[in-house]
Amino acid sequence: MPLYEHVFIARQDVSSQQVDQMSDGFKSIIEEGGGKVSMVESWGLRSLTYKIKKNRKGHYVRLNIEAPTAAVLEMERQMRIHDDVLRFLTVRVDELDPNPAALLSSRGGRDDRRGGRDDRGPRRDRDDRPRRDDRPRRDDRPARDDAAKTETKGSA
Amino acid sequence: MTDRIPQVPVRRPFFRRRKTCPFSGTNAPKIDYKDVKLLQRFVSERGKMVPSRITAVSLKHQRKLAKAVKRARFLGLLPYTVD
Numbered sequence: 001m002p003l004y005e006h007v008f009i010a011r012q013d014v015s016s017q018q019v020d021q022m023s024d025g026f027k028s029i030i031e032e033g034g035g036k037v038s039m040v041e042s043w044g045l046r047s048l049t050y051k052i053k054k055n056r057k058g059h060y061v062r063l064n065i066e067a068p069t070a071a072v073l074e075m076e077r078q079m080r081i082h083d084d085v086l087r088f089l090t091v092r093v094d095e096l097d098p099n100p101a102a103l104l105s106s107r108g109g110r111d112d113r114r115g116g117r118d119d120r121g122p123r124r125d126r127d128d129r130p131r132r133d134d135r136p137r138r139d140d141r142p143a144r145d146d147a148a149k150t151e152t153k154g155s156a
Numbered sequence: 157m158t159d160r161i162p163q164v165p166v167r168r169p170f171f172r173r174r175k176t177c178p179f180s181g182t183n184a185p186k187i188d189y190k191d192v193k194l195l196q197r198f199v200s201e202r203g204k205m206v207p208s209r210i211t212a213v214s215l216k217h218q219r220k221l222a223k224a225v226k227r228a229r230f231l232g233l234l235p236y237t238v239d
Contacts, residue, residue: 007190007231048232058232062190089231091189102191103233 001035003096004065004072008079008088012045012057019059022084026063029075035067038096043104052086064096175212179221187220189227195234199225203235 008026010019019042027037043060052058065072072090079085179187185194198206198213198221205225208218228234 009231046233049229049235050232052232060231087231089227091227097188102188102193 001066001068003093004067004090005093005096006063006065006072006075006088006090007060008063009048009052009058009060009086011053011084011086012055012059014059014084016042016044016059018084019061022082023061023063026075026078029078030063030065030067030071033067033071033074035065035071037063037065037067039064039098041100041104043101055086058086062101064098065090066096177212177214177217179217180214187217187224189224189231189233191224192228192233195221195225195228199234201238203238 010022014022023040023042027040030037039062041062041064043062045057045059047057048055076088076090079088178184185191187194189195198211200206205222208215213221225234229236
């Protein structure tokens, strides 16, 4: 059976319990279709970077699915009908990622992320500056060689 | 006359070290549409993707990156535009 990673966004007005109910409902659709959902991961209420159907925020839920195509299509059909689903994305993957999504670990706190100097990333704008040891050294300048040669020629 | 001109390769004064692709090699990060923090480094302040000639991402990974950015945009994790 193919593997899918699925993310859907629920409206901001629904409560988190309702979101859990929704994901349970979608999970049962998959299971009725002969598949299984190995992971349900809620990312909580996140703000959207742009308005989707006049919503500024949304509840994100990720599902790891192993199911026949028909079951996934049925779930997607139900989602299109469902009023509280703003958007969904199903991606077929070669292997399911059991780890929690990377964006969850960085969500710990916006404030302490900016905390100290040390947790800043490398400065991208400095990367392409020439390093000191890449500069031509004085002693392999061609000019001096040149001068030596002309001298010997003059004496001959 | 011409054969006396020394064939010393003149090094350019501002030699830039070739940057390597940030997604190649061991323990390189995986390109994933969910990793907003990672993707943000390859997107300009206006929300446009940064060309690979600046970020030195290899062509293969730039294609994957583009796909990941587009997925993240669709899910509202990254902006299409910022004004």
